[in-house]
Amino acid sequence: MNLGWKFFISHLFVGAVALLVLAFSTAFVAPETFSMRMRGGAMMRNPEQHNMMMAGLDQEIERDFRESVRSALWQAGIAAMFTAALVSWLVSSRIVKPIRQVAEASHHIAEGHYEQRLQAPSDDELGELVESFNCMAQKLAATESMRQRLIGDVSHELKTPLASIKGYMEGLQDGIIPATPETFQLIYCEAERLQRLVHDLQELSRAEAGALALDLHPRNLREIVATVIARLRPQFVDKGVALTLQGAEEALWVRVDRDRIEQVITNLLGNALQYTPSGGSVTVTVSRTEASVRLAVQDTGIGLASEDLTRVFQRFYRVDKSRSRTAGGGSGVGLTIARHIVEAHEGRLWAESAGLGQGSTFILELPLS
Numbered sequence: 001m002n003l004g005w006k007f008f009i010s011h012l013f014v015g016a017v018a019l020l021v022l023a024f025s026t027a028f029v030a031p032e033t034f035s036m037r038m039r040g041g042a043m044m045r046n047p048e049q050h051n052m053m054m055a056g057l058d059q060e061i062e063r064d065f066r067e068s069v070r071s072a073l074w075q076a077g078i079a080a081m082f083t084a085a086l087v088s089w090l091v092s093s094r095i096v097k098p099i100r101q102v103a104e105a106s107h108h109i110a111e112g113h114y115e116q117r118l119q120a121p122s123d124d125e126l127g128e129l130v131e132s133f134n135c136m137a138q139k140l141a142a143t144e145s146m147r148q149r150l151i152g153d154v155s156h157e158l159k160t161p162l163a164s165i166k167g168y169m170e171g172l173q174d175g176i177i178p179a180t181p182e183t184f185q186l187i188y189c190e191a192e193r194l195q196r197l198v199h200d201l202q203e204l205s206r207a208e209a210g211a212l213a214l215d216l217h218p219r220n221l222r223e224i225v226a227t228v229i230a231r232l233r234p235q236f237v238d239k240g241v242a243l244t245l246q247g248a249e250e251a252l253w254v255r256v257d258r259d260r261i262e263q264v265i266t267n268l269l270g271n272a273l274q275y276t277p278s279g280g281s282v283t284v285t286v287s288r289t290e291a292s293v294r295l296a297v298q299d300t301g302i303g304l305a306s307e308d309l310t311r312v313f314q315r316f317y318r319v320d321k322s323r324s325r326t327a328g329g330g331s332g333v334g335l336t337i338a339r340h341i342v343e344a345h346e347g348r349l350w351a352e353s354a355g356l357g358q359g360s361t362f363i364l365e366l367p368l369s
């Protein structure tokens, strides 16, 4: 039962009690007063007295009647007031108590105690309020822990190149490290990594805030894939990894932001190249399902353990951190951003692998335009 009904019934109840008392008083108390008066008059046997009395009787009847009604109303009023006070106390305590609890809990949360939760008092609007409050508290707690983790991750990521640059500079100052072009190149690489990281962080924050501005147009996915492949082919040739495009020949129309989808495909192909040793192969397959267009990037590289299939989409997650670093790997946010971009297009991105050393497949699915 909702609150509107509860209020209505409680007030109706107050009115009904008042009316009941009024009805009871006028039905029993007033006539009794009258009959007492009349009985008193009949006992007087003197006719003169009787006539005199009759003259004043009208006035007396009226006065008595008013008196009776007034006293009845007084009784009704007092009873109604007590009932109203009792009912409103009951109702307001039912409403005010949970509201006060919500107010107190909000203060707690404002002070940083995100674990605060409340028990829903009933299944009406108050219950809904408390449930929304709990939901908000839960989301705030998740955001806060994400924020803390992000600060930890970012400082960890910044620490390594900074420590390395500082180490080189100290070595150069002390004359331990020779001031050769190679040394400067190493320092330059570390500075570049910092720059890449800052760029990735900007992208990530935009993606996570859902602030990716998408310029959506109907595009042929097959054509986009072919463009990216043509651009990256020289790197595949350099490393000795075969790259093939197969699947549907016809145009596959999707409504996308071309640059963003190119960014996703570049990331998938870049990873496939990075984690596939020379002599391996990468196959890109485009196909059409009933309502979507699918792009699969399959490699014969190092593969992924089943527990890493979802983790690789978490920010800063790298399966083998040291290998990624030494192999010039990114900061581990590429796939996180890619998934955000795909989800902003109402599509899906996921990974499949038969296990370590068995290659992996990254599948991108976009709704058919």
Ligand code: ADP
Pocket: 267, 271, 272, 275, 299, 301, 302, 303, 304, 312, 313, 317, 318, 319, 320, 324, 329, 330, 331, 332, 333, 334, 335, 336, 360
């Ligand atoms: P990174 O910039 O480190 O490549 P990504 O978010 O693109 O970051 O990838 C996260 C991690 O997922 C990588 O560090 C790597 O461990 C793993 N990974 C991504 N693609 C592949 C792949 N094709 N084969 C094996 N592992 C992969």
